[in-house]
Amino acid sequence: MAETASAVRVGIIGANGYSGIELLRTLSLHPHVHITYVAGSRDADGGLLAEQPFLRTLTAPAHTHDGASLAALKVQQFDPDVCAAACDVAFVGLPSGSAGQVAAALYERGLRVIDLSGDLRLPAEAYRTWYGRDPVPDAVLGAAVYGLTEWRRASIATAQLLSNPGCYATATLLALLPAVRAGLNRPGAPIVVDAKSGVSGAGRKAVQSNLLGELAENFYPYKVGRHQHTPEIEQMLDPDGGVRISLTTQLLPVARGILSACHVMLERPVTVEEVYQFYQDCYAAEPFVHVLPPGQVPQLKHVRGSNHCDIAIAVDERTGLLQVFSVIDNLQKGAAGQAVQNFNVMHGFAETEGLWAQPMYP
Numbered sequence: 001m002a003e004t005a006s007a008v009r010v011g012i013i014g015a016n017g018y019s020g021i022e023l024l025r026t027l028s029l030h031p032h033v034h035i036t037y038v039a040g041s042r043d044a045d046g047g048l049l050a051e052q053p054f055l056r057t058l059t060a061p062a063h064t065h066d067g068a069s070l071a072a073l074k075v076q077q078f079d080p081d082v083c084a085a086a087c088d089v090a091f092v093g094l095p096s097g098s099a100g101q102v103a104a105a106l107y108e109r110g111l112r113v114i115d116l117s118g119d120l121r122l123p124a125e126a127y128r129t130w131y132g133r134d135p136v137p138d139a140v141l142g143a144a145v146y147g148l149t150e151w152r153r154a155s156i157a158t159a160q161l162l163s164n165p166g167c168y169a170t171a172t173l174l175a176l177l178p179a180v181r182a183g184l185n186r187p188g189a190p191i192v193v194d195a196k197s198g199v200s201g202a203g204r205k206a207v208q209s210n211l212l213g214e215l216a217e218n219f220y221p222y223k224v225g226r227h228q229h230t231p232e233i234e235q236m237l238d239p240d241g242g243v244r245i246s247l248t249t250q251l252l253p254v255a256r257g258i259l260s261a262c263h264v265m266l267e268r269p270v271t272v273e274e275v276y277q278f279y280q281d282c283y284a285a286e287p288f289v290h291v292l293p294p295g296q297v298p299q300l301k302h303v304r305g306s307n308h309c310d311i312a313i314a315v316d317e318r319t320g321l322l323q324v325f326s327v328i329d330n331l332q333k334g335a336a337g338q339a340v341q342n343f344n345v346m347h348g349f350a351e352t353e354g355l356w357a358q359p360m361y362p
């Protein structure tokens with residue numbers, strides 16, 4: 001794969017974290033990207049490949065743009081001026097709290113910034129309530145464009161500061177938006193979202209302390225009634241606050257994957273064929289969103305390692321509930337993959353560029 005003359009110089013902040021590693025894996029095969037800067041919370045002793053020895057393709061020039069210099073890249077302690085000098089675009093894969101500050105510093109230095117954290121997704125007051133800390137300054141928050149790609153392309157294309165959606169929010173919104181925008185939900189009735197995530201959703205440090213003995217053959221809900229993606233989902237479903245969701249998040253003993261099962265009280269009787277056709281029409285042109293025929297169910301392993309989202313629909317005529325199920329890989333469509341999809345939209349590249357990976361099965 002030859003490097004193109006138009007290669008964009010890209011920095012990855014948080015390169016030792018799960019999202020950062022997934023960005024490296026994805027962007028190292030992107031034909032219009034040259035990774036020029038990788039940063040973390042400290043200077044590393046060895047090169048990038050000493051830190052992440054499994055990223056072997058980075059040293060295979062046939063598959064990268066600049067194998068030698070990529071292999072020589074060192075994870076540096078983040079410095080906004082060094083980053084700004086080295087990059088046109090920065091992906092920020094840091095924990096919420098640190099990420100917003102870093103994204104703001106780079107935005108103010110004129111870079112295009114794609115932030116994967118929750119720091120830029122909510123209005124200031126909602127952020128204070130749900131994240132329990134002060135948000136970034138209004139001028140920065142106001143510039144951030146919420147990047148649910150399939151539903152926000154026009155504003156993503158011109159964004160300088162892109163706020164990548166949360167993993168649960170992505171799975172849930174892709175499942176619910178067609179139904180809610182079409183008014184299939186009964187006004188005033190809360191939508192129940194029963195969502196489950198693999199443990200990598202919690203980040204590398206958290207997983208390193210969640211030992212196998214704790215997680216294997218175990219399964220439990222967490223952040224009940226207070227998950228930070230609740231307002232993110234509600235504001236996108238209805239900016240006027242007319243839709244309420246009850247979100248339950250649960251920790252699955254798998255590394256990757258989210259399944260969101262959404263239960264919508266129907267406003268009027270509909271058939272599953274009707275809703276299926278409607279969803280099909282809605283997502284027919286989408287390369288990454290697939291609506292399964294009635295009777296089929298989505299599975300984590302059908303999307304694992306890829307940027308795809310599978311959606312399935314059922315109508316429970318007995319209870320008047322529409323059930324919409326969606327699955328994504330939390331590190332791909334839920335984080336790094338969607339971030340690269342947004343990067344492609346922002347640069348006018350084909351949306352699938354760098355995102356050709358098929359799901360890993362089994």
Ligand SMILES: NC(=O)C1=CN([C@@H]2O[C@H](COP(=O)(O)OP(=O)(O)OC[C@H]3O[C@@H](n4cnc5c(N)ncnc54)[C@H](OP(=O)(O)O)[C@@H]3O)[C@@H](O)[C@H]2O)C=CC1
Pocket residue numbers: 013014015016017018019020039040041042078092093094095096098099116117118165166167200201202203204205206330331334335
């Ligand atoms: N994991 C997921 O599925 C998803 C994650 N997100 C969001 O993406 C962001 C990254 O998540 P994830 O990759 O899971 O997190 P990880 O915990 O795996 O990685 C975060 C990385 O950030 C680095 N870091 C922390 N503080 C600083 C700092 N002040 N300056 C520089 N580097 C710092 C750490 O680097 P070092 O190792 O060098 O200390 C660490 O490697 C989070 O905001 C998360 O909410 C969003 C959607 C899904």
Ligand SMILES: CC(=O)N[C@@H](CCC(=O)OP(=O)(O)O)C(=O)O
Pocket residue numbers: 095096116117118119165166167168197198199200201202203228229249251
């Ligand atoms: C399994 C797990 O712990 N997942 C995380 C998702 C983290 C995330 O995406 O949080 P922000 O994007 O809002 O920072 C959680 O539920 O909080």
